[in-house]
Amino acid sequence: MKLVYFAWVRERIGREIETVALPQEVETVTDLLTWLKGRGDGYAAALEYPEVIRVAVDHEHVEHEAKLPADGEVALFPPMTGG
């Protein structure tokens, strides 16, 4: 699975992009956030309040309850401040 990070999520994690092999029990967006949080201090800092993290799968916003696709690009970022 390709993961991409933006804004302070990217800064705290310390990378823009990475490819991960997800354990089988990671099925939903919420599962992914919980799993990532355990990968180190940067991840823990970025995902301290997972409920504020916005997630997109293949360029479309998804809810945290959404199932992850078998493959694709999952993006994690803070609430948007464009416009």
Add this chain to the structure above:
Amino acid sequence: MKLVYFAWVRERIGREIETVALPQEVETVTDLLTWLKGRGDGYAAALEYPEVIRVAVDHEHVEHEAKLPADGEVALFPPMTGG
């Protein structure tokens, strides 16, 4: 009293501007419309439905119940269609 007319009120009356001496009993805008209506066919055609006529005194909209000033410019015109 100076009277000015616009749009189809002007066209039906057949003039843009005139100065009239009002009889003493003409006190309000409604009185003026009634009095003008009796001045000839053009006036009668222009003021057939006096309730639709808009009136301004010295460049400010006024209601038909308003008292006329002793002197000044009174404008009669149809509902506006600017913008």
Add this chain to the structure above:
Amino acid sequence: MAERCQPLVRVEAEDFDIAAEIDRLTAGRKDVGAVVTFTGRCRDESGRLAALELEHYPGMAEAEIGRIADEAVERWPLTGLTVIHRFGKLRPGENIVLVVAASTHRKAALEAADFLMDYLKSRAPFWKKEHPAGGEEGRWVEAKTEDEKALGRWGKV
């Protein structure tokens, strides 16, 4: 609350330059977060309109638009407001009216432009006459009751 801006009102036959009017309200300024322009244009979907003739009441047109603009700068925290209304014969595709509202915040600029257009339609002393292609006699455009009703949204002015 910031000082109220002084609206610019023009009633003229010539066309306006939208970019220049935006520039007038924004050049060199760092306090303008949002600029809204509304342009009303002469429209003819039927192909039967030769021109729209806009008659106005000189003096009152400027005064009445000025009153409406002053009301807008009292209601919304605008950093700038410009209203230009043309008169004379305009062909389909030509500009009729321009409102430019600038503010620190976007809602103020949008609402002020909306308010201005509602009031210009029903309160500014302008009258439109449609001149059909073919040279027949022109026809005065009738006021729409929906325009009058739209004013209800803004309360007492």
Add this chain to the structure above:
Amino acid sequence: MAERCQPLVRVEAEDFDIAAEIDRLTAGRKDVGAVVTFTGRCRDESGRLAALELEHYPGMAEAEIGRIADEAVERWPLTGLTVIHRFGKLRPGENIVLVVAASTHRKAALEAADFLMDYLKSRAPFWKKEHPAGGEEGRWVEAKTEDEKALGRWGKV
């Protein structure tokens, strides 16, 4: 009901030309009665902002703005719609975002521009970082709950 127009969406670093964008939606056309432009600008009343840095998600930014624009042309009878969002470092007084909505009728153009801005604020994948004058570390702008609430006005999208 007229055919739906195809919105134009651009995400780019360069500044935009508002007059040229209006022209694109109106030149040679007699069916456009109203054009609304909304310009969002980089603002700094305090004098302490050196630049605003706009990060975006390439690919998704265009796709998401495209979805919002498509929704707008379904909801309102627009004759044209353009949305341009800049990214990169912008200084106070510079343009950030432009919406141009054209329609036969004024309410459609105004409402569509208002809708677009509400959705761009809270749904388009852009993030603002403020770089203070003096060279200290930049600070990410926090999303406003009022922006999120503003979406409630438009029902389900």
